Amino acid sequence: MLRFDHKPALVAYVTCGDPDMETTHAIVLAAIDAGADVVELGVPFSDPIADGPVIQRASERALRAGTTLKQVLTLARAVRAARPRSGLIIFSYLNPILRLGVARFCAAAADAGVDGALITDLTVDEAGEYIASMRQRKLATVFLAAPTSPDARLAKIAEASRGFIYAVSRTGVTGTHADVSSDAQALVERIRKFSRLPVAVGFGISTPEQFVDVGKWADAVVVGSAIVERIEKNLGREAAAVAQFIGSLHRHATSTVSSR
Amino acid sequence: MCARSSSAVAAVAGRFGAYGGRYVPETLVAALEELELAYAAAKRDRKFQRELQEMLVQYAGRPTPLYFAARLTRELGGAKIYLKREDLLHTGAHKINNCIGQALLARRMKKRRIIAETGAGQHGVATATVCALFGFECVVYMGTEDMRRQDLNVFRMRLLGAEVRGVASGSRTLKDAINEAMRDWVTNVRGTHYLLGSVLGAHPYPMMVRDFQSVIGREARKQVMKQAGKLPTAVIACVGGGSNAIGIFHQFIGDQRVQLIGVEAGGRSARIGEHAARFLGEGGAPGVLQGTYSYVLQDEAGQVANTHSVSAGLDYPAIGPEHAGLHDSGRAKYVAASDAEALAACTLLARTEGIIPALESSHAVAELVKRAPRMKKSDVIIVNISGRGDKDIGILRENLRL
Numbered sequence: 001m002l003r004f005d006h007k008p009a010l011v012a013y014v015t016c017g018d019p020d021m022e023t024t025h026a027i028v029l030a031a032i033d034a035g036a037d038v039v040e041l042g043v044p045f046s047d048p049i050a051d052g053p054v055i056q057r058a059s060e061r062a063l064r065a066g067t068t069l070k071q072v073l074t075l076a077r078a079v080r081a082a083r084p085r086s087g088l089i090i091f092s093y094l095n096p097i098l099r100l101g102v103a104r105f106c107a108a109a110a111d112a113g114v115d116g117a118l119i120t121d122l123t124v125d126e127a128g129e130y131i132a133s134m135r136q137r138k139l140a141t142v143f144l145a146a147p148t149s150p151d152a153r154l155a156k157i158a159e160a161s162r163g164f165i166y167a168v169s170r171t172g173v174t175g176t177h178a179d180v181s182s183d184a185q186a187l188v189e190r191i192r193k194f195s196r197l198p199v200a201v202g203f204g205i206s207t208p209e210q211f212v213d214v215g216k217w218a219d220a221v222v223v224g225s226a227i228v229e230r231i232e233k234n235l236g237r238e239a240a241a242v243a244q245f246i247g248s249l250h251r252h253a254t255s256t257v258s259s260r
Numbered sequence: 261m262c263a264r265s266s267s268a269v270a271a272v273a274g275r276f277g278a279y280g281g282r283y284v285p286e287t288l289v290a291a292l293e294e295l296e297l298a299y300a301a302a303k304r305d306r307k308f309q310r311e312l313q314e315m316l317v318q319y320a321g322r323p324t325p326l327y328f329a330a331r332l333t334r335e336l337g338g339a340k341i342y343l344k345r346e347d348l349l350h351t352g353a354h355k356i357n358n359c360i361g362q363a364l365l366a367r368r369m370k371k372r373r374i375i376a377e378t379g380a381g382q383h384g385v386a387t388a389t390v391c392a393l394f395g396f397e398c399v400v401y402m403g404t405e406d407m408r409r410q411d412l413n414v415f416r417m418r419l420l421g422a423e424v425r426g427v428a429s430g431s432r433t434l435k436d437a438i439n440e441a442m443r444d445w446v447t448n449v450r451g452t453h454y455l456l457g458s459v460l461g462a463h464p465y466p467m468m469v470r471d472f473q474s475v476i477g478r479e480a481r482k483q484v485m486k487q488a489g490k491l492p493t494a495v496i497a498c499v500g501g502g503s504n505a506i507g508i509f510h511q512f513i514g515d516q517r518v519q520l521i522g523v524e525a526g527g528r529s530a531r532i533g534e535h536a537a538r539f540l541g542e543g544g545a546p547g548v549l550q551g552t553y554s555y556v557l558q559d560e561a562g563q564v565a566n567t568h569s570v571s572a573g574l575d576y577p578a579i580g581p582e583h584a585g586l587h588d589s590g591r592a593k594y595v596a597a598s599d600a601e602a603l604a605a606c607t608l609l610a611r612t613e614g615i616i617p618a619l620e621s622s623h624a625v626a627e628l629v630k631r632a633p634r635m636k637k638s639d640v641i642i643v644n645i646s647g648r649g650d651k652d653i654g655i656l657r658e659n660l661r662l
Binding site: 045046047048049050052056060063068069070093094095096097098099100120121122123125126143144145146147148149150153157168171172173 | 281282283284285286287288289290291429430435439442443446447448449450545546547548549550551556558560561562563564
């Protein structure tokens with residue numbers, strides 16, 4: 001379920017199949033138990049044009065392990081069975097979904113029990129068939145909004161989105177960044193003119209301090225590369241490392257609120 | 261449907277039949293819309309067109325000759341062979357046509373930082389050249405494998421003042437260079453123009469690059485009517501992304517009797533990973549790569565396949581969407597030439613006509629060698645010699661024992 005009842009909610013991204021599917025399964029359950037409200041199950045792709053080096057490397061490792069979209073959907077079903085109330089989103093580039101077939105993907109995703117999907121290189125302009133298929137299966141269509149999107153596009157994005165809107169914090173690829181750009185807050189404010197959906201802010205958020213700062217004006221914070229990097233650097237104890245990291249985000253959030 | 265009218269419809273929506281479109285991260289959409297509007301305005305602007313025309317003549321060296329290859333015609337013993345000599349242009353290939361157009365456009369959009377990808381290095385050199393001429397900052401992304409096999413062009417780009425950034429991810433070739441250029445663009449989109457070198461990518465690139473390259477076919481059609489007194493039976497061009505092919509095909513699309521033949525890189529074999537033949541080899545299927553919907557070499561799970569060609573400029577897993585449309589409608593035919601056939605054709609043209617074609621263009625010559633002898637002496641055939649082979653001397657030396 002996509003619920004954002006405490007603020008800031010945490011949306012956690014993992015590249016599935018890095019280092020293998022069994023480990024991803026353990027990582028996702030650990031992330032949920034440590035306080036991830038929504039997990040984005042990333043489908044690795046050979047040409048991740050929107051991703052920085054961390055997720056590029058994870059995608060290469062996952063593809064070398066033979067990861068496919070079908071396997072990610074199987075993983076989603078297992079996670080759903082184990083954690084019936086958590087939020088689950090498929091996060092993919094378009095081509096693996098086209099290859100499976102948009103209608104077949106939507107049917108399989110609904111069957112696996114996910115809440116929705118986000119396709120990095122599919123904008124609202126090209127998404128007619130996808131939106132129709134997703135609606136039919138009662139799946140949320142999450143779209144990206146960017147600092148470069150003019151208001152007219154934000155209106156279209158708001159209309160096409162379900163579940164939440166993913167605000168890209170800055171122009172650029174995924175990856176950690178020292179500061180969260182001032183673009184991000186302005187974008188969230190602009191999105192709110194067009195939509196009452198929760199807004200999650202992502203791209204470059206990696207520290208407990210950034211998590212708390214962004215949480216002051218966004219409904220949810222997406223953490224991706226920082227999690228994937230912990231998986232990369234903690235071979236053999238990936239799930240524990242991710243749980244610990246997510247715990248540190250939440251602890252910082254709690255302590256900041258209570259000390260106010 | 262008549263091909264001419266379908267291409268007019270496609271120009272409005274960025275579609276060529278089912279193919280084309282705009283599949284990019286949201287961050288880039290505003291820049292693509294800005295480019296689309298700026299290009300539409302420039303296209304109508306007489307001053308822009310006059311300046312473009314003048315630079316093509318004074319700087320690039322247009323028009324290029326349509327050369328009657330008498331010795332090669334005798335040697336192959338069939339159709340009369342004409343070569344469209346894009347290899348004689350400044351910088352040595354057709355790529356300069358598009359680079360001049362886009363540089364003028366970048367200046368109009370007040371973008372002073374230019375990025376580009378390159379495979380064989382011809383587009384990189386042409387981009388570095390126009391950036392030197394216009395005083396733009398220039399960054400060219402190039403796969404490290406391509407930097408190795410086209411090292412002369414790397415040096416040429418640096419000599420012209422461009423920064424060449426090696427890309428060591430994936431197969432370290434053109435596809436990976438485009439990925440990295442797109443990542444740069446998505447990061448620096450507000451002040452940077454992405455000078456894409458082929459009829460690839462998101463709308464408006466395939467249409468705009470085609471327009472800038474279609475000068476090749478406009479000249480060739482006039483020249484062949486004047487010199488041979490009739491339309492050609494066939495027009496042959498190599499197809500990587502497909503800009504030289506679309507450039508020479510476009511003016512002939514409405515001439516239904518003119519066969520349009522695109523030559524893909526057959527590489528070592530038809531097995532996936534050993535070729536770059538999107539229509540003919542194993543693994544080609546419609547899909548989305550780098551912003552456009554077209555034929556893409558891929559596996560069952562939708563992961564993009566590795567490719568191989570002796571020619572860096574053809575070593576790419578997708579093809580321009582307009583070619584996908586021409587393929588499906590049957591208006592153009594696509595064939596493949598292997599590495600070995602291309603190398604043999606290069607040698608043949610060098611020794612019969614004293615013209616060393618680029619390895620890319622050698623694929624078109626290889627198809628000519630197969631086709632011309634089967635045609636009548638009254639037939640006329642045009643081959644687009646899209647670039648010259650100087651850049652390939654190193655590879656030729658590795659492959660030919662002379």
